[in-house]
Amino acid sequence: MIYTLDKINELAEGDEDFILSVVSVFLEEVPEDLSALESAIDEKDFDQIYKMAHKIKPNVDLLGMEQTRANALEIETLGKTAGNMEDIIAKFPLLKKDVEQVISELQKDFNV
Numbered sequence: 001m002i003y004t005l006d007k008i009n010e011l012a013e014g015d016e017d018f019i020l021s022v023v024s025v026f027l028e029e030v031p032e033d034l035s036a037l038e039s040a041i042d043e044k045d046f047d048q049i050y051k052m053a054h055k056i057k058p059n060v061d062l063l064g065m066e067q068t069r070a071n072a073l074e075i076e077t078l079g080k081t082a083g084n085m086e087d088i089i090a091k092f093p094l095l096k097k098d099v100e101q102v103i104s105e106l107q108k109d110f111n112v
Helices: 006-012 016-042 046-062 066-080 085-110
Strands: none
Touching: 006 016, 006 046, 016 046, 016 085, 046 066, 046 085, 066 085
């Protein structure tokens, strides 16, 4: 398991509906954001790369995905500074793999 509910549990203070709500929002929004990020990379749209990586970052952080958050931050920074596209292209597959794995795990763990 590459995610943890520690941060969400701390915020939820035992509210199971809140936890499910956060997980549901992650499952709804993050796949769309990931797809938009991939499209932005394909189009070499640095502004959109920055925006999508920036949007993904707090969602993975909330699930305690520190390595994934760091990877999203690197892509965000490279997008903001119109950095090396090769670096972005090299970093994206790991971000995508981790996010897709967590989506699959969350769907299984929460039966959604």
